[in-house]
Amino acid sequence: MQTKILLLGLWMICCSKVVCQAQNASKGDIFIKNAQVLTITNGLLENTDVLVQDGIIRQIGSGLRAPDGIPSIDATGKYLMPGIIDAHSHLALEVINEASSPITAEVKMEDVIDPFDVSIYRALAGGTTISHAMHGSANAIGGQNITLKHRYGTRDPDQLIMKEAPRTIKFALGENPTRVHGRGKNLQPRSRMGVEAVIRNGFEEALQYKKVWDDWNASGNDSKKQQIPPVYSSRLETLVAILEGEIIIHCHSYRADEIYMLIQVCQEYGIDKIVFSHVNEGFKVAPELAKYTMGASVFADWWAYKFEVYYSTAYNAAILTKNGVVTSINSDSDELIRHLYHEAAKTQRYGGLTDDEALALITINPAKQLGIAEQVGSIEVGKQADLVLFDKHPLSIYAIPQMTWVDGVKYFDRENDAADQRLKVDPEETLEPIFLHTEHHNCMRDVDFYFTGFGRNLFGHRH
Amino acid sequence: MMKKIIFSFLLILFLFKPELYAQIDGEVVKPYKAEFLLQNARVYTITQGVLENTDLLIKDGKITAIGQNLAPQNYTLVDCSGKSVYPGFIDSGTSLGLVEVNSLAETQDYMELGKLTPQMQALSAVNPNAVAIPVTRVSGVTTVLTQPRGGYFPGTASLIQLNGYTPDQMDAGFKAVVMNFPSAAKSGEYDNRSEETIRKEADKKLEEINDIWEKAASYLSIKEKGGQLKYYPEMEQLSRVLAGELPLFVEVNAAKDILAALEWVEEKSLDVVFTGVAEGWKVADKLAESKIPVITGPVLTLPSRASDKYDVSYTNAAVLHKAGVKLALRTQDSENVRNLPFHAGFAAAYGMGVEEALKSITINAAEIFRVDEKLGSLEVGKNATLFIADGDPFEPKTQVSQVFIDGYRIPMTNRHIRLYQEFLDREMKPAN
Known part of the structure; x- marks a missing residue:
């Protein structure tokens, strides 16, 4: 019986069209004819052809002719836009939080990528081709994030990594780090004052560390022979790299005061590569965010799930955009990542953003915040062919994604969409678990065990 | 002088654009009841199809008439040209x-x-x-x-x-x-x-x-x-x-x-x-x-x-x-x-x-x-619980311009909107 189930599982894996495609060609060719092309950076091009070769957009124009052998699609009346980019996600990660210390900069999310997560496929079915897989928000300075391309079907975690993306790291302010460490373990930070202190202490320690190593490296061979070299710390190496501008900070934050605090700290240490995430009260310090940061990545309308988001407004993205802040809309959720185009559309109800402004929130703007705007985020010749085709304008509630490509390879096609898209089926599982409308977002996953006996569930919410 | 101009401007808004009450300093907006005549709307009755260029009369919290060219009398008029009315x-x-x-x-x-x-x-x-x-x-x-x-x-x-x-x-x-x-x-x-x-x-x-x-x-x-x-x-x-x-x-x-x-x-x-x-x-x-x-x-x-x-x-x-x-x-x-x-x-x-x-x-x-x-529908005799929108209310870009609940005209404001009004163009910006 078990062998039978096992064989069935293997058969399912082999039959999956997605798997075969992905393994045969990680870069594809495609000729999309006569689409309504939402370029993002160059407006809407009507009845336009897009030619993709070897995973790159080669030509955009009308009346193009594709070389022989390139598959073509008639996209008449349909809308083609760049693959949607999610600047804050925890998709395809086995664990989220290394909550053992207020600073865990040495931890890397690239070590815990789970290519079997069916959420990757579901994100593709919602047109999302790139997600920023982040460490959780338990620590003031958390782990290093990883930017993923949704090449679903591979069983090799490395195949999901977008190699061109620069390094990024998670910071977190406010309720989460103070609850985990201050209230949970009686360790600093217990308050927003403590969060600032933890970050400053980290930076100062990193500067000292750098000096010790610089001195050692500058010392002569003779003295090197006589002395023990300084201790290597991957945690402090990472902090030094932040100070040297090699790593972009993506900071979980909500309240205006804490956002302003970190802007000031960054100014003091000469850091300008910082993006604020969630940033529900970002609208209150929009001019400062515009002037000193790489922008804000927000929810369209989430609020009131915890106290620090009680004074929020769904107009946040519109206020930020109109104040010149590079703004994106993220999911932090395996559910929301399926319809970020709809989340972006909400900015038209709440603040009346134009089509171009709204679409930039989920394409070129998150690409800028992740440092990958040279490669993706718009439909331009020379960019990577991450594309999604909708039957209607993607900002309409009635729009349904039809096909999604990553590097010119089609990973989703609504017409040929088998129901079960799992890559791995447990042969011993006789009863498949059911998930009912629970919270799908999980900035605070994996920290529950720090808390018992508080008389209150501290983790009823997850972001 | 500038202040006077702004004041007159606000006064004009106050007189002709009741939707903007909330933008006047210190103004408290409450739901209020009156006899409202919604004019020239596209009425989505739900149970009796879609009626074009139609008026809808609200009295004592109820829908008392639906039809074309209803006499305006002393009703508070709400122009719904180009807009649609739906049941709440x-x-x-x-x-x-x-x-x-x-x-x-x-x-x-x-x-x-x-x-x-x-x-x-x-x-x-x-x-x-x-x-x-x-x-x-x-x-x-x-x-x-x-x-x-x-x-x-x-x-x-x-x-x-x-x-x-x-x-x-x-x-x-x-x-x-x-x-x-x-x-x-x-x-x-x-x-x-x-x-x-x-x-x-x-x-x-x-x-x-x-x-x-x-x-x-x-x-x-x-x-x-x-x-x-x-x-x-x-x-x-x-x-x-x-x-x-x-x-x-x-x-x-x-x-x-x-x-x-x-x-x-x-x-x-x-x-x-x-x-x-x-x-x-x-x-x-x-x-x-x-x-x-x-x-x-x-x-x-x-x-x-x-x-x-x-x-x-x-x-x-x-x-x-x-x-x-x-x-x-x-x-x-x-x-x-x-x-x-x-x-x-x-x-x-x-x-x-x-x-x-x-x-x-x-x-x-x-x-x-x-x-x-x-x-549940727009019919004579039912509660005047309805709203006016400038398009399909399922579409995110559509704006809902007025809501009535049991004949009460609902203030079209809330904390989210007030924060927007306060912070869209903030004072005291950082120096360049």
Whole structure:
């Protein structure tokens, strides 16, 4: 019986069209004819052809002719836009939080990528081709994030990594780090004052560390022979790299005061590569965010799930955009990542953003915040062919994604969409678990065990 | 001088643009009642088609006339040229008003201790001044079922309208006892129970419920025979369900639980509605056959199983409708009930169609709640609970310009809008 189930599982894996495609060609060719092309950076091009070769957009124009052998699609009346980019996600990660210390900069999310997560496929079915897989928000300075391309079907975690993306790291302010460490373990930070202190202490320690190593490296061979070299710390190496501008900070934050605090700290240490995430009260310090940061990545309308988001407004993205802040809309959720185009559309109800402004929130703007705007985020010749085709304008509630490509390879096609898209089926599982409308977002996953006996569930919410 | 100009400008706005009252310093905007004539609108009656260039008269909280070129008399005129009028949307399952800040236990009033608390009244715990209420109603969602949760019988849900200073004023005239049907499904990835244990536990729970039910039946028969009864509010409330005075809303989601619930209710002559019904698409024919109305949603949620097709939560409503199930939608939300039109829009796009999706948040809900005499469509004699929009209310870019609840003109503002007005163009910007 078990062998039978096992064989069935293997058969399912082999039959999956997605798997075969992905393994045969990680870069594809495609000729999309006569689409309504939402370029993002160059407006809407009507009845336009897009030619993709070897995973790159080669030509955009009308009346193009594709070389022989390139598959073509008639996209008449349909809308083609760049693959949607999610600047804050925890998709395809086995664990989220290394909550053992207020600073865990040495931890890397690239070590815990789970290519079997069916959420990757579901994100593709919602047109999302790139997600920023982040460490959780338990620590003031958390782990290093990883930017993923949704090449679903591979069983090799490395195949999901977008190699061109620069390094990024998670910071977190406010309720989460103070609850985990201050209230949970009686360790600093217990308050927003403590969060600032933890970050400053980290930076100062990193500067000292750098000096010790610089001195050692500058010392002569003779003295090197006589002395023990300084201790290597991957945690402090990472902090030094932040100070040297090699790593972009993506900071979980909500309240205006804490956002302003970190802007000031960054100014003091000469850091300008910082993006604020969630940033529900970002609208209150929009001019400062515009002037000193790489922008804000927000929810369209989430609020009131915890106290620090009680004074929020769904107009946040519109206020930020109109104040010149590079703004994106993220999911932090395996559910929301399926319809970020709809989340972006909400900015038209709440603040009346134009089509171009709204679409930039989920394409070129998150690409800028992740440092990958040279490669993706718009439909331009020379960019990577991450594309999604909708039957209607993607900002309409009635729009349904039809096909999604990553590097010119089609990973989703609504017409040929088998129901079960799992890559791995447990042969011993006789009863498949059911998930009912629970919270799908999980900035605070994996920290529950720090808390018992508080008389209150501290983790009823997850972001 | 500049100030004077601004003042005159505001005065002009004040006189000619009542929508902008909220922008005047210190102005407090309250809902108010008057005789309103909505002129030249496209009227989506829901039950009698779409009427073009039509007027609608609101008097004493009711719709008193619908027709073309109604005489303006002394009514307060509301120009609706180029705009559409819809009946207020009804969310058939929320915890709106029962919680202020989700993570703060001090503000969570939707769950009591114990498994058997059917007498707990959601209506008593509704905070008429919850910040989320004005945030919700400006979207055109005017009426919601707000319900308790947890245990076997967590309490009694109430239909409320989103205007009023006391729960009684908000009461929209419907109550139902909520029941959570015991699940034989494996719940989430951390459920390590064996298949057998899961089934045994579900069976045991159903036995407990059956015991409760028998007790309630004895209580009812003693009551009907005029026997002496001690104060037993749990049984008192359940006996009302047994007597058919109160409907029972059974929350059930997994396909096999739905089948078990169908069997369970079949033996009883109950006034019953199924809620949740996430896996209804698997047993749609059986549900249709039973004629039990269904409240399903949220639509914007993940499929319940990893093996499911990615869009089953979007298509569930359409599958149920096509099988012939009477259907209403819910968000199961508290602070973002305003997204109800978007849930309906997704259901519409994924097979339900706009017309049916509209019904599922208007007349169908009103019928399930037995308030279709006064809510759920635009007809003469019904409550003036409606809204005006500049387009399709399912489309995010559409703006809702005015909401009326029971004839009250609702201030089109809330904390989200006030923060927008204050911070869009902030003073004291950083120096260059």
